[in-house]
Amino acid sequence: GAVVSQHPSRVICKSGTSVKIECRSLDFQATTMFWYRQFPKQSLMLMATSNEGSKATYEQGVEKDKFLINHASLTLSTLTVTSAHPEDSSFYICSARDPRQGKFTEAFFGQGTRLTVV
């Protein structure tokens, strides 16, 4: 199947700094990618939909100035957590669909990024 690669897998940063997480589709072009956040032992909550060449669509309650999303190419979307605080510590996961498989098909997920803000 298609491959989505996410980096880094783990990051520890100091409070007040910014962290960038990359999500790449390795063998297909993704005009749309999705960013999720997962708290321990909980489900995935959609944060935003990343659209290549245009602004991301954020879910209600997600601060767009806090979580900056850039989808500058058809294979790369980045999520930047700005001025991170301990409450931003979480597991962040991206996903994308392979458009060659048509609509309403399986999603491919990155490996996830464990962010710890100290």
Added chain:
Amino acid sequence: SQQGEEDPQALSIQEGENATMNCSYKTSINNLQWYRQNSGRGLVHLILIRSNEREKHSGRLRVTLDTSKKSSSLLITASRAADTASYFCATEGAGSYQLTFGKGTKLSVIP
């Protein structure tokens, strides 16, 4: 919200037994998907069942869908220790390109 709700939240079985997980959702869907997540990792797609399908099989997996009850079940037969993971159902509406995930079932298969 059409977020799925899985039950049970946690399930512990012996290797070789069957594991059944259930998922309920609230609104009409185009399809329902099941994913598996090993601890601290991304999700892996297991199976997709469309709204006009009632049952689907893939290896040791069997998924059923009852749109009248807005529910689905995932059966893993002859479980193995390697099946230990969290399992999530995700629904996709007809007018949406997004997946909405349930809370998940944590399966532990004891060798």
